[in-house]
Amino acid sequence: MKWTDIIGHKDQVTMLRHMESSRRMPHAVLFAGPKGIGKNLVANVAAAALLCSDQEERPCGRCHSCQQISYGSHPDFLLISPDGTNIKIEQIRMLQQELSMASFSGQRRVCIIDGAELMTTQAANSLLKVLEDPPGEIVFLLLAANKQMLLTTIISRCMVIAFQPLADEPLAQDLMAKGYLPETSEVAARLSGGRMGIALALLEPEGLALRNQALEMIQNLMDSKLEAVWHSAGVLEKMERNDILEFIKYVTYILRDILLLVTGQGKQLLFNIDVAEELCEVADMWSEKRLVTAIRAVETARRALLANANTRLTSEALLIRIYDLAREV
Numbered sequence: 001m002k003w004t005d006i007i008g009h010k011d012q013v014t015m016l017r018h019m020e021s022s023r024r025m026p027h028a029v030l031f032a033g034p035k036g037i038g039k040n041l042v043a044n045v046a047a048a049a050l051l052c053s054d055q056e057e058r059p060c061g062r063c064h065s066c067q068q069i070s071y072g073s074h075p076d077f078l079l080i081s082p083d084g085t086n087i088k089i090e091q092i093r094m095l096q097q098e099l100s101m102a103s104f105s106g107q108r109r110v111c112i113i114d115g116a117e118l119m120t121t122q123a124a125n126s127l128l129k130v131l132e133d134p135p136g137e138i139v140f141l142l143l144a145a146n147k148q149m150l151l152t153t154i155i156s157r158c159m160v161i162a163f164q165p166l167a168d169e170p171l172a173q174d175l176m177a178k179g180y181l182p183e184t185s186e187v188a189a190r191l192s193g194g195r196m197g198i199a200l201a202l203l204e205p206e207g208l209a210l211r212n213q214a215l216e217m218i219q220n221l222m223d224s225k226l227e228a229v230w231h232s233a234g235v236l237e238k239m240e241r242n243d244i245l246e247f248i249k250y251v252t253y254i255l256r257d258i259l260l261l262v263t264g265q266g267k268q269l270l271f272n273i274d275v276a277e278e279l280c281e282v283a284d285m286w287s288e289k290r291l292v293t294a295i296r297a298v299e300t301a302r303r304a305l306l307a308n309a310n311t312r313l314t315s316e317a318l319l320i321r322i323y324d325l326a327r328e329v
Contacts, residue, residue, distance in 0.1 A: 051077060103136060116143060128153055
């Protein structure tokens with residue numbers, strides 16, 4: 001685990017390396033950026049560097065400390081992540097108890113709090129006391145996908161490092177360097193929104209399953225009778241809410257790509273370039289106006305689901321709307 005393992009985020013890495021090498025790392029750093037952006041990897045490399053025993057290259061990846069970090073067994077490396085949907089006060093109390101004792105090495109410790117914005121109010125207030133008066137030499141690395149959910153008092157005690165999505169082309173090139181095929185790398189880069197973690201997940205064997213289901217649903221709604229609506233609504237009803245939201249995101253991407261084709265923008269800007277031919281066939285049945293209306297309907301459904309609307313009714317209403325739009329003259 002080395003700094004060179006990190007793809008992109010050059011400014012953030014340069015800053016962290018400088019603070020570590022000059023021994024000026026703040027006692028609390030907040031990594032803020034979307035889920036899957038690469039915060040976790042950067043935090044783990046930074047932790048390895050802070051605990052590495054090498055005098056020249058940190059992290060070296062060879063010393064006993066680096067090996068322990070790799071295996072998740074370093075006694076001075078602490079990790080807190082959500083227990084279910086939240087980080088609970090009991091977890092922060094256990095952390096406080098751990099920090100009240102001397103470190104194993106007699107030197108610094110590093111604590112990563114992954115999903116810091118998911119702390120309960122009690123847990124956040126308890127952590128705030130630790131940040132205000134940290135016991136011994138310790139560096140806290142807080143990771144948050146939604147910084148706005150954190151207490152402002154916690155943010156004020158951290159140095160904030162923002163992580164931004166990577167550009168599609170460099171991300172695709174890095175994926176190809178890892179051994180992935182050019183076309184699949186480009187699709188994953190575009191659909192991931194510039195997030196390496198999401199791109200790697202999309203490259204798993206079933207990584208594009210929801211996208212493929214979304215495309216199949218749109219094709220069925222255009223080729224079949226109204227029964228396709230009830231069938232698709234039944235499939236969606238059985239999904240977890242997060243999967244439905246992900247599914248709807250892919251519906252938006254597909255309709256957006258069809259809109260590009262209908263308006264003569266060509267294939268070079270498509271997200272779903274691997275199914276361009278299928279999209280071209282579907283595009284013949286749509287007009288620009290109806291596609292814009294359909295995309296708005298999908299966004300309305302997404303917002304309704306985020307507000308905990310009934311899954312079945314919301315899905316049926318959306319599918320019927322797309323079904324009707326596909327058949328308007």
